[in-house]
């Protein structure tokens with residue numbers, strides 16, 4: 001029996017196959033109440049305390065559409081360059097599973113509220129930024145399901161669990177689903193395009209104020225469809241990796257699925273149309289349910305709700321409420337900060353835009369703000385494999401550190417130690433500086449004492465410098481830095497040294 005590799009190295013996979021992507025993104029809207037009842041939507045309440053007969057599906061209860069839910073969906077549709085339906089209905093998606101107490105979910109099926117739009121995204125390549133237009137198939141409204149917790153097993157999955165708990169607080173929270181048309185022509189950039197698209201969607205929703213998109217609370221979830229075909233062939237069979245809920249995971253899910261499908265196809269196998277589950281820890285996915293036989297949800301128009309028929313006047317009024325969109329805002333900021341396309345794109349791709357903006361708003365100059373978030377802090381995020389925004393250092397703290405550097409109390413090197421201390425939980429900037437004794441030794445007499453000591457310790461070096469060999473100064477400066485545990489400003493030590501010896505550089 002021969003065994004074949006389960007994955008093919010990415011570069012090889014991309015050389016042999018062309019990927020096609022499709023992204024289905026679900027986002028919880030930030031409305032105060034649920035989609036079809038007046039229950040609150042706040043996150044984190046005790047289980048089953050934010051429920052009523054409507055969202056519990058009790059007999060005789062009647063849903064009513066949340067106007068803000070419709071409004072937010074239309075605004076999102078407009079921002080995505082979609083057409084807005086003049087008339088559309090909700091649909092019942094019937095299925096039997098305890099996460100939905102009604103045994104159906106109210107969704108939209110063949111009559112989405114918004115359709116046929118696009119969103120431009122940019123990714124950074126070795127040859128500079130490259131733009132892709134991602135076409136949007138539809139933006140529709142639906143309601144979220146309840147949350148099941150499978151207890152007693154090792155994996156948290158239903159298989160092997162002893163019992164399951166259900167929380168209906170989430171059931172009925174307004175969701176919009178944004179579905180792309182198949183995204184083709186991305187080649188090796190596919191994982192980056194997928195990530196850039198979800199990032200752009202997130203930023204768009206935040207700027208519209210329709211959702212604050214707290215990804216760590218699961219308010220944005222992405223189903224990632226991937227297929228591969230050989231050049232010139234028809235599109236391949238797609239798999240659908242469900243509920244990918246971080247930007248980084250979207251990128252990894254696409255990449256790992258390309259590597260997996262390439263191995264299957266090149267060993268003569270076939271890709272099965274199935275859902276898959278992505279595992280954050282391994283960066284790989286495992287099979288879920290097969291979709292070879294399409295599930296029959298017996299969709300039909302929701303009889304308990306009136307159709308949604310937004311007047312053209314209302315739609316135009318909503319168009320007028322669209323704020324400066326992220327792409328326009330980026331163009332403006334790039335001009336204001338006076339940086340190159342490339343530097344700006346690096347900053348955007350690194351998730352640093354908002355952080356730099358917030359740091360500048362604190363009063364830090366643009367170049368310094370950029371340097372922190374794309375340098376030291378980006379490195380930390382990368383080392384820890386977390387998003388830049390999740391590095392536990394705030395724009396306000398960066399401002400504080402920068403002020404200490406500017407008034408000479410910290411060197412860059414000491415500042416990095418302050419950041420290390422903040423991350424290690426040693427407190428705020430001042431606490432770390434005090435706790436670690438990090439203030440710069442700027443007292444000239446202390447520095448001169450250390451210089452004199454070093455000159456006494458290394459008389460031969462002192463002679464060389466006096467004789468004009470200024471390169472020899474490094475040894476003395478080094479000794480002083482060591483004596484002050486790195487807390488001196490090396491340039492200043494050097495200047496003082498020459499002054500002491502009466503030598504000019």
Ligand code: ADP
Nearest residue numbers: 020021022023180181182225226227235236238
């Ligand atoms: P489903 O109900 O199975 O999730 P949808 O139509 O809601 O189907 O979404 C399918 C997603 O997959 C869409 O984004 C679509 O553009 C995309 N898609 C369709 N065909 C392919 C393919 N061959 N390869 C990759 N993605 C595809």
Ligand code: MG
Nearest residue numbers: 024179223240
């Ligand atoms: Mg789907």
Ligand code: ZN
Nearest residue numbers: 037039052055
């Ligand atoms: Zn309710």
